[in-house]
Amino acid sequence: xxxxxxxxxxxxxxxxxxxxxxxxxxxxxxxxxxxxxxxxxxxxxxxxxxxxxxxxxxxxxxxxxxxxxxxxxxxxxxxxxxxxxxxxxxxxxxxxxxxxxxxxxxxxxxxxxxxxxxxxxxxxxxxxxxxxxxxxxxxxx
Amino acid sequence: xxxxxxxxxxxxxxxxxxxxxxxxxxxxxxxxxxxxxxxxxxxxxxxxxxxxxxxxxxxxxxxxxxxxxxxxxxxxxxxxxxxxxxxxxxxxxxxxxxxxxxxxxxxxxxxxxxxxxxxxxxxxxx
Numbered sequence: 001x002x003x004x005x006x007x008x009x010x011x012x013x014x015x016x017x018x019x020x021x022x023x024x025x026x027x028x029x030x031x032x033x034x035x036x037x038x039x040x041x042x043x044x045x046x047x048x049x050x051x052x053x054x055x056x057x058x059x060x061x062x063x064x065x066x067x068x069x070x071x072x073x074x075x076x077x078x079x080x081x082x083x084x085x086x087x088x089x090x091x092x093x094x095x096x097x098x099x100x101x102x103x104x105x106x107x108x109x110x111x112x113x114x115x116x117x118x119x120x121x122x123x124x125x126x127x128x129x130x131x132x133x134x135x136x137x138x139x140x141x
Numbered sequence: 142x143x144x145x146x147x148x149x150x151x152x153x154x155x156x157x158x159x160x161x162x163x164x165x166x167x168x169x170x171x172x173x174x175x176x177x178x179x180x181x182x183x184x185x186x187x188x189x190x191x192x193x194x195x196x197x198x199x200x201x202x203x204x205x206x207x208x209x210x211x212x213x214x215x216x217x218x219x220x221x222x223x224x225x226x227x228x229x230x231x232x233x234x235x236x237x238x239x240x241x242x243x244x245x246x247x248x249x250x251x252x253x254x255x256x257x258x259x260x261x262x263x264x265x266x267x
Contacts, residue, residue: 042221049253052260055197063194093172137190
């Protein structure tokens with residue numbers, strides 16, 4: 001197809017900044033992290049299904065294999081990632097619901113809350129694992 | 142002709158999006174239900190840390206616990222289906238690939254749900 005002779009010269013037009021050259025505001029970080037952790041939690045749901053199947057199989061029905069895989073360094077890392085994802089998505093999800101009701105849109109407040117949510121999610125996930133590692137979990141045994 | 146909207150869409154108050162606020166609303170309702178359910182799930186799982194298979198097997202035999210687990214799994218996977226749908230709609234722009242991805246995701250999540258619920262029922266009746 002021949003070039004349109006009336007096509008305007010598209011040179012030296014100012015471009016809107018792209019993601020890669022943006023200085024990422026912290027609210028942008030929480031937004032993409034919310035989506036990332038949501039996808040991660042879907043993986044967690046598949047792991048949960050596997051665990052439930054193992055439990056339903058009873059003794060010698062794969063529960064030992066699950067626990068063996070889960071207690072490897074990679075397994076623990078994945079479980080920590082899913083735990084952190086749950087805590088983050090939980091906290092930021094509550095903020096999303098507050099936004100839907102019209103609260104928390106002030107720029108400074110939104111930035112402060114983003115930092116608080118990041119900090120609390122890491123502290124929360126560490127607290128869960130610290131409780132388990134120090135033997136304070138397992139209270140349903 | 143002053144508008145490109147079909148009479149049906151005009152009546153339904155919908156534009157080129159083809160749908161209304163149903164998706165948004167379901168995402169919020171499932172999120173609301175997941176607030177208490179997630180807390181229950183986290184404290185339940187922590188209570189089973191390092192336990193043998195006997196602990197969860199006995200725990201979920203109690204109807205309340207089995208029902209709560211079924212609720213947590215169901216709301217989670219429905220919420221995940223709604224969320225992943227948005228992710229695909231945002232990043233996949235080819236019509237064929239988009240429809241295939243949406244069907245694949247829904248099929249996988251539905252399979253995950255069936256397996257989970259079946260396992261919970263199996264624990265309850267065992």
